[in-house]
Amino acid sequence: MDKIPLSRRGFLTTSSAAVLGAGAFAQPDPDKPTRVGVIGVGGRGTYLLNILLSVPATSVPAICDINEENLARAVGVVRDTRGNSPDGYSRGPFDYRRMLERDDLDAVLIATPIELHAAMAVDAMHAGKHVASEVPGATNMDDCHALVKAKRKTGRRYMLLENYIYGYERMMVANMCKQGVFGETYYAECAYIHDCNYLRFKPDGSLTWRGETSRDHNGNTYPTHSLGPIAKWMGINKTDRLVSLTCMDSKGLGIRRYVEKKFGPDSQQAKTQWAGGGMCVTLIKTAQDRLITVYYDVCSPRPLNLFLLIQGDEGLYDSRQGIYLDGVSPKDEWQKWQTYSDKYEHEYWKTRGEEAKTTGHGGGDYFVVSDFVEMVQQDKEPDIDVYDSATWSAVTPLSQESLRKGGSDVKFPDFTT
Ligand SMILES: NC(=O)c1ccc[n+]([C@@H]2O[C@H](COP(=O)([O-])OP(=O)(O)OC[C@H]3O[C@@H](n4cnc5c(N)ncnc54)[C@H](O)[C@@H]3O)[C@@H](O)[C@H]2O)c1
Structure with a gap:
């Protein structure tokens, strides 16, 4: 290391x-x-x-x-x-x-x-x-x-x-949301699409803990990287809260094909029954009637895709396209997000960007550790607190419950009360 x-x-x-x-x-x-x-x-x-x-x-x-x-x-x-x-x-x-x-x-x-x-x-x-x-x-x-x-x-x-909350672009968008640049936000999309099949098996062919998770659990078992940034942008657990979700998934062909290729169609591994393994889509409703779509796929053969989108009544940010602001951007044209970086660069990046760039996950690893140390040194509540942890993590069991019930609507508890 x-x-x-x-x-x-x-x-x-x-x-x-x-x-x-x-x-x-x-x-x-x-x-x-x-x-x-x-x-x-x-x-x-x-x-x-x-x-x-x-x-x-x-x-x-x-x-x-x-x-x-x-x-x-x-x-x-x-x-x-x-x-x-x-x-x-x-x-x-x-x-x-x-x-x-x-x-x-x-x-x-x-x-x-x-x-x-x-x-x-x-x-x-x-x-x-x-x-x-x-x-x-x-x-x-x-x-x-x-x-x-x-x-x-x-x-x-x-x-x-x-x-994943702390990347340069994401913190800039957090600033823009906070300052109302997109107007009132009402829709978001986020994704954790990451081919992790190579992490499922130990060298001897037995399952790692990630492999066991995919074998035993369907639903979105890793929801916070995608939902976390969106929840912060939308003020979840501050000015709004998640109230219900519904989830559907596809069959898990990606992981089956990977295992057959790696170990052979007649191998012991190929006989594994996988609970998850395809595309899992969760739709979340908030108390303020906002909607979030969460895409999750960690088994299909495709490049990493961690896209984020936030839509307001004045415009939107889409990490795949850029920014569009009604009446500001040229009609029907995306602008590069960098167009707005001077104006909306986050304080963290202005003051400690060079330090952060030396660590992984777009600098997020630097800031997440730094915030943790600050929490302990100052004995103060962190921004990503236990309520965020419980709420975002609850997507795992709730998405599984929804799948068990054929995609039915299931409720989030309000952890903050
Ligand atoms: N935030 C991120 O970007 C990010 C990236 C990778 C992993 N993770 C998370 O980090 C965690 C670890 O992932 P990893 O890739 O390092 O896995 P890993 O398998 O490499 O490491 C897990 C370690 O925990 C140890 N362990 C297991 N049971 C234990 C116990 N009862 N007591 C003490 N130690 C125990 C294992 O021996 C192993 O050394 C996971 O929760 C994963 O989701 C987060």
Whole structure:
């Protein structure tokens, strides 16, 4: 895993506006570092660990992973970067609880397989730790409620690490929505279309956790990368809320064909019954009668497509086309989104863009870690909070329920009340 060549300047000297709000970034106190324990140091956890270590006034006293090789690698990353060897926890799937008993951790960062996030976050909050959770926050409705309940009961801070909100173009569009440039918004589209078949099998042909998810679950099992930016642009959980959805999917030919080609039509793998594996389309209604279409396909042979569209009564943004503003853009002509970047560039990018560009996901990984550290250092609520996590993650169980009921309308609970 490459080290992330971030300088400390961006974290030390900038003031920052929160993703959609505003707030000064306090100078971190080097004598009082933010002490983070990391749970799960596979690909993603190790990457985030590297970014975390580039933030001044942070320390990583402990790391947990059931995979000893991954754990040793991550311990080595800390040792090489900071000179100290964090304590390792690897005595089975619940050893993270032993790590949570430590009194020298302010927070934990969770980057384990998706079905473990919620239980680990709940346990961490009850152990008095703040939480940063990889996406999604939960995979079933009970866990969505459990997250909210634990946060309220313990008063700990909880942030969902939804990095797709922070890209340059997306934050510019967030600014435009906030300033009403598109008028009153009423329709949105978003997509997570990413051929992830290569991540479903271990080298020995057995299933990874992603493979097991596709085998066992239909519906949209990874909804936050697509819905997150749109929900922020539309003020979901602030001025509007998601009330119901209906979901339909196609048969899963993409994954079947991939498996037959890779392992052979008569292989054991080709006999797997996949619950998901095609295109899954979810339509979400909001309390203000707005509509969001969420496209999800992680199995078909096609290039990555993460398009976003937001329509208002004055114009729209479509990441595939650009921007059209009624009475401003030439009639019936798309304008490049860059036309508007000088005017609507987000504060984050103005002040820390160069730093952010050195990290993945269009700079989102830099800002998501930076916001997490800021949440802990200032003991303040994050912009992507437990209510966002529960609401966006609820798309998974609700889309599955809708599919079970032949595409019927199912209701979102209001997690914020
Ligand atoms: N935000 C993003 O852009 C992004 C990108 C990739 C992955 N992710 C998310 O990050 C998470 C991890 O993904 P990944 O690709 O790193 O997966 P991975 O399989 O590479 O890593 C998961 C790690 O968790 C460890 N683990 C499993 N059970 C554990 C337990 N009970 N206690 C401690 N450790 C345990 C595994 O041994 C492994 O090292 C997933 O939730 C995924 O959705 C997010």
